[in-house]
Structures are given as structure tokens and as C-alpha cells.
Amino acid sequence: MLAMPVFAEQNHNARLVIEMGIGIAVNKASKAKTIIPYLISTIFIQYNVVADELHSSLTELLNNVKYSERVTKLQRIFLDRPIDELDHGEFYIRRIMEKKDKRMGKFFFKRKGIQLNWIEHFYINLSIAFFAFILFISFK
Numbered sequence: 001m002l003a004m005p006v007f008a009e010q011n012h013n014a015r016l017v018i019e020m021g022i023g024i025a026v027n028k029a030s031k032a033k034t035i036i037p038y039l040i041s042t043i044f045i046q047y048n049v050v051a052d053e054l055h056s057s058l059t060e061l062l063n064n065v066k067y068s069e070r071v072t073k074l075q076r077i078f079l080d081r082p083i084d085e086l087d088h089g090e091f092y093i094r095r096i097m098e099k100k101d102k103r104m105g106k107f108f109f110k111r112k113g114i115q116l117n118w119i120e121h122f123y124i125n126l127s128i129a130f131f132a133f134i135l136f137i138s139f140k
Contacts (some may be wrong), residue, residue: 021070
């Protein structure tokens with residue numbers, strides 16, 4: 001697996017790929033070196049994938065058998081389950097549905113947000129606290 005992280009949690013996923021030994025991560029982005037202050041310049045990123053680096057990474061992945069062996073080993077570990085996933089899910093759904101007390105099914109399938117009053121639903125209490133904090137700071 002060749003990981004090229006760009007956004008959000010992809011850096012974490014690329015790190016997991018390396019730690020698990022199932023692939024290589026290629027750094028696709030480098031920080032722009034401009035006159036703009038550091039905080040602003042970290043927002044703007046130049047993408048420069050070097051063809052030689054990409055080619056060598058792909059060649060390493062295709063020619064080295066340790067990556068395919070590691071993926072096969074992890075696949076066997078993941079698929080080694082005592083009960084099939086569908087049977088496992090079916091068991092829990094039947095267990096919930098067969099309860100004598102019908103409130104038990106409502107407990108599992110009812111959304112928690114229904115129990116909120118309108119002040120909590122629209123975050124009015126947090127808004128009042130936030131504005132009070134802002135007023136307190138501004139008049140201090």
C-alpha cells in the first residue's frame with residue numbers, strides 16, 4: 001500500500017501503514033517558504049511529488065515480498081473469528097427484540113436527543129454563558 005497523506009486523518013493512517021509494515025508513505029506536501037508570516041504560510045501548501053521518489057516507492061512495494069506477506073498475515077488474523085459477522089449481529093438484534101420488556105427495545109433504538117428540552121436543543125444555555133463570558137472580559 002502506498003500512502004500519500006494530504007488532509008485530516010490521513011497522516012495518522014499513513015503512520016499506521018508504516019507501523020503495521022504493510023506499505024510505504026510518500027510525503028506529498030512541503031511547506032511553502034514565503035515572506036508571509038509562519039502561521040499563514042502553514043495554511044498554504046505546495047504539492048510537489050518527485051517522480052523518482054514515487055517510482056522508487058512503487059518499485060519497492062512491488063518487488064519486496066515482505067509487504068504482501070504482512071498483508072496476508074494481517075488478513076488471516078482479521079478473518080479468524082469464532083462466529084460469522086452476520087450471525088453475531090443477528091444474535092444481538094434477536095436478543096433485543098425478544099426481550100419480554102418492550103421498553104428494552106426502546107432503550108436501544110431511541111435517540112437520546114429526543115429527551116432534550118428546547119433550550120438545550122438549540123444551545124441557548126451555552127450561548128448565554130458564552131456571551132456573559134465575553135461581556136465579563138470586555139468590561140473588566
